[in-house]
Amino acid sequence: MSERQANSMLSAESLQAIDREVAKYPADRKQSAVMSALRIAQVEKGWLASETIEFVAKYLGMPPIAVYEVASFYNMYDLKPVGRHKLTVCTNLPCALSGGFDAGEYLKQKLGIDYNETTADGRFTLKEGECMGACGDAPVMLVNNHRMCSWMSYDKIDKLLEDLGK
Amino acid sequence: MTALSGHGVVLDGIAGENTWRLEDYLKRGGYAALKKIIAEQIPPENIIAEVKKSALRGRGGAGFPTGLKWSFMPRAFPGAKYICCNSDEGEPGTFKDRDIIRYNPHALIEGMIIAGYAMGCGTGYNYIHGEIFAEYERFEAALAEAREANLLGSNILGSAFSFELHAHHGYGAYICGEETALLESLEGKKGQPRFKPPFPASFGLYGKPTTINNTETFASIPYIIREGGEAFLNLGKPNNGGTKLFSVSGHVNRPGNYEIPLGTPFSELLELAGGMRGGRKLKAVIPGGSSAPVLPASIMMDLTMDYDAIAKAGSMLGSGAVIVMDETTCMVRALERLSYFYFEESCGQCTPCREGTGWLYRMVHRIEHGEGRAEDLEMLTGVSDNIMGRTICALGDAAAMPVKSFVKHFGDEFAYHIQHKCCLVPHEVQREGSKIYVEHAC
Numbered sequence: 195m196s197e198r199q200a201n202s203m204l205s206a207e208s209l210q211a212i213d214r215e216v217a218k219y220p221a222d223r224k225q226s227a228v229m230s231a232l233r234i235a236q237v238e239k240g241w242l243a244s245e246t247i248e249f250v251a252k253y254l255g256m257p258p259i260a261v262y263e264v265a266s267f268y269n270m271y272d273l274k275p276v277g278r279h280k281l282t283v284c285t286n287l288p289c290a291l292s293g294g295f296d297a298g299e300y301l302k303q304k305l306g307i308d309y310n311e312t313t314a315d316g317r318f319t320l321k322e323g324e325c326m327g328a329c330g331d332a333p334v335m336l337v338n339n340h341r342m343c344s345w346m347s348y349d350k351i352d353k354l355l356e357d358l359g360k
Numbered sequence: 361m362t363a364l365s366g367h368g369v370v371l372d373g374i375a376g377e378n379t380w381r382l383e384d385y386l387k388r389g390g391y392a393a394l395k396k397i398i399a400e401q402i403p404p405e406n407i408i409a410e411v412k413k414s415a416l417r418g419r420g421g422a423g424f425p426t427g428l429k430w431s432f433m434p435r436a437f438p439g440a441k442y443i444c445c446n447s448d449e450g451e452p453g454t455f456k457d458r459d460i461i462r463y464n465p466h467a468l469i470e471g472m473i474i475a476g477y478a479m480g481c482g483t484g485y486n487y488i489h490g491e492i493f494a495e496y497e498r499f500e501a502a503l504a505e506a507r508e509a510n511l512l513g514s515n516i517l518g519s520a521f522s523f524e525l526h527a528h529h530g531y532g533a534y535i536c537g538e539e540t541a542l543l544e545s546l547e548g549k550k551g552q553p554r555f556k557p558p559f560p561a562s563f564g565l566y567g568k569p570t571t572i573n574n575t576e577t578f579a580s581i582p583y584i585i586r587e588g589g590e591a592f593l594n595l596g597k598p599n600n601g602g603t604k605l606f607s608v609s610g611h612v613n614r615p616g617n618y619e620i621p622l623g624t625p626f627s628e629l630l631e632l633a634g635g636m637r638g639g640r641k642l643k644a645v646i647p648g649g650s651s652a653p654v655l656p657a658s659i660m661m662d663l664t665m666d667y668d669a670i671a672k673a674g675s676m677l678g679s680g681a682v683i684v685m686d687e688t689t690c691m692v693r694a695l696e697r698l699s700y701f702y703f704e705e706s707c708g709q710c711t712p713c714r715e716g717t718g719w720l721y722r723m724v725h726r727i728e729h730g731e732g733r734a735e736d737l738e739m740l741t742g743v744s745d746n747i748m749g750r751t752i753c754a755l756g757d758a759a760a761m762p763v764k765s766f767v768k769h770f771g772d773e774f775a776y777h778i779q780h781k782c783c784l785v786p787h788e789v790q791r792e793g794s795k796i797y798v799e800h801a802c
């Protein structure tokens with residue numbers, strides 16, 4: 195294990211993934227990879243604790259406050275712990291016209307929580323999202339930011355929750 | 361399912377499991393335009409002239425002529441210059457760029473390479489909306505194929521021309537669709553729009569000359585070079601060249617993307633989308649994404665879908681997102697949701713936008729919830745007027761225009777709410793009209 199990895203908060207795979215992102219930008223513009231670095235760190239850690247943010251800052255040679263600013267500006271970063279499965283339902287108007295609102299209400303009822311809450315067993319966090327650029331698939335929802343679920347009828351919501359181990 | 365129509369340039373007939381692959385794209389005539397440019401060493405200015413001839417207008421919202429935009433780039437400027445693609449599709453109602461990336465990514469890649477050649481740029485970035493991670497991975501895979509085939513990278517196809525292209529992933533901020541916010545975000549900062557001027561063509565990414573175009577704009581380029589600007593123009597109508605993808609959402613039987621010639625009557629588009637859900641009556645349409653002014657059914661049914669006709673009717677073609685609302689829709693509630701969106705997504709730099717969007721949302725919210733005041737209607741328009749034209753970027757206008765148009769065309773419904781403290785359309789009727797609808801899904 196190299197010294198870099200020994201002192202790392204992130205796995206070797208995560209660091210490699212970050213290095214691949216850094217390589218996309220000019221050598222003196224590593225900062226451009228900060229969004230990806232935070233995404234990769236969040237996937238590994240579940241959320242972005244201040245130590246994680248500081249680690250990313252150090253890794254990219256940025257002041258921690260600059261990384262914190264980015265992490266707090268974009269909606270998909272979680273600066274607080276979330277459940278193992280974060281479900282984000284789109285309730286913007288185009289989706290709402292095809293059941294986005296009802297899908298969200300159904301999830302609330304099934305999980306027994308409101309938006310921005312986490313189930314007591316720590317499995318699910320429910321969020322309300324803005325347009326995901328998939329309105330033709332309404333109702334749509336994201337699982338942990340990266341998995342998009344389309345045409346979420348009541349049956350499909352039941353199945354999803356079952357698969358995720360409710 | 362993404363429904364398509366039958367006349368296309370960028371997506372039509374191209375929505376299968378493997379249509380994204382290089383092999384498939386080559387069979388469809390892909391990269392023929394790039395190969396021709398390289399083999400015949402076509403001068404860059406001829407390419408820009410061809411794009412001008414095509415009357416291609418930006419597909420991202422503003423409809424600016426693409427050839428003209430390209431001619432602003434200081435081609436001879438020494439040092440780095442950049443091409444950026446705006447795939448940060450977050451304008452509510454818009455879902456076309458996602459389909460281009462997942463079904464036809466090489467058309468976008470080829471278009472960007474040609475743009476790089478025409479404007480003398482060596483590097484490009486495609487900024488992809490945070491919520492579509494699968495498409496980000498798909499685009500990376502397509503880039504790998506193109507590099508492997510020497511269509512991207514150093515000395516493309518053995519020529520002296522080199523161009524590198526990378527994908528950049530957003531993470532949830534509508535404002536990054538605004539081109540200078542997108543550049544800030546690409547630089548690893550908060551996505552806050554810059555003052556213009558200077559414009560990106562002189563001071564863009566990392567302070568270098570940069571051209572930003574929408575995904576669909578770039579994806580239209582290979583056809584224009586392969587078939588000629590004239591052929592593209594003739595698909596549409598004068599000043600409105602080509603076909604356009606319309607993302608139809610809301611109360612229709614088959615929501616989806618439809619690629620149709622510009623100038624097609626709205627009634628035909630509605631028919632392609634399967635007509636009105638449950639045979640109900642059309643009430644209103646937002647014809648160009650949530651920022652475009654809403655139009656009542658009577659105007660829409662006489663409208664053709666092109667930049668000039670929609671502008672003349674008092675709205676915008678915008679991104680081509682057509683949000684269809686039937687008679688079960690409460691217009692106050694619809695506006696309330698949109699106003700919340702702009703309030704939530706304002707980056708907060710300008711006082712009129714930061715404060716104004718909150719004010720608008722709170723007013724519409726209280727009208728919807730039976731607490732409206734008699735003076736609210738006038739105030740909605742007044743606050744909107746005070747935002748418009750007084751902000752750094754167009755999000756301020758985008759928040760104000762829906763409000764003004766909803767009040768203008770559906771003012772009676774707002775007045776009813778204020779007077780009777782309830783909706784004109786009973787809640788059960790609204791609920792039934794907008795219940796979960798997935799019948800068209802595959």
Ligand SMILES: Cc1cc2nc3c(=O)[nH]c(=O)nc-3n(C[C@H](O)[C@H](O)[C@H](O)COP(=O)(O)O)c2cc1C
Nearest residue numbers: 418419420446448449450537538539573574577754
């Ligand atoms: C708030 C806001 C959001 C925008 N979102 C997008 C977007 O998601 N995609 C896009 O292509 N253009 C968007 N635009 C327009 C861009 O600023 C820019 O005009 C466009 O990308 C230029 O490309 P085009 O000329 O090919 O249309 C947005 C503008 C504003 C003000």
Ligand code: SF4
Nearest residue numbers: 707709710713751753
């Ligand atoms: S208009 Fe709104 S979104 Fe645009 S820069 Fe100003 S505050 Fe930010």
Ligand code: FES
Nearest residue numbers: 284289325326329
């Ligand atoms: S409104 Fe839900 S994805 Fe666009």
